[in-house]
Amino acid sequence: MKLADTLTEQQWQAQTVALCRQFGWECFWAPRNQPTSRGHRQTVPAGFPDLVVLGHGRALFLELKTETGRIRSEQKQVLARLAEAGCECAVLRPRDLPLLLAVLGPEQRRLTYLEAA
DSSP states (O other): OOHHHHOOHHHHHHHHHHHHHHTTOEEEOOOOOEEETTEEEOSSOTTOOSEEEEETTEEEEEEEOOSSOOOOHHHHHHHHHHHHTTOEEEEEOGGGHHHHHHHHSTTOOOOOGGGOO
């Protein structure tokens, strides 16, 4: 079993944010949904990506998943709409670390939605 196989989504997000900062990108995210007496309070619209990453004249929308995490239909719809609008967006899993480094690092590779989905 590889380390990537055991990362939680929270750990993967922390690693992604650290890499973004290392390469001079800014990261924005909403706090996790909060439990209330009536269920959960949604702090962002359902399906909105986990991270918005800005830097180097670009904006990236990243949905982060564990190796076995499932993408919900709302997430697919939002990412598809962002891609239609010309945004760089993707679903990234720990196994996609080389792609993430190519996007964030000196190579400045462009990200396409289907590339990592």
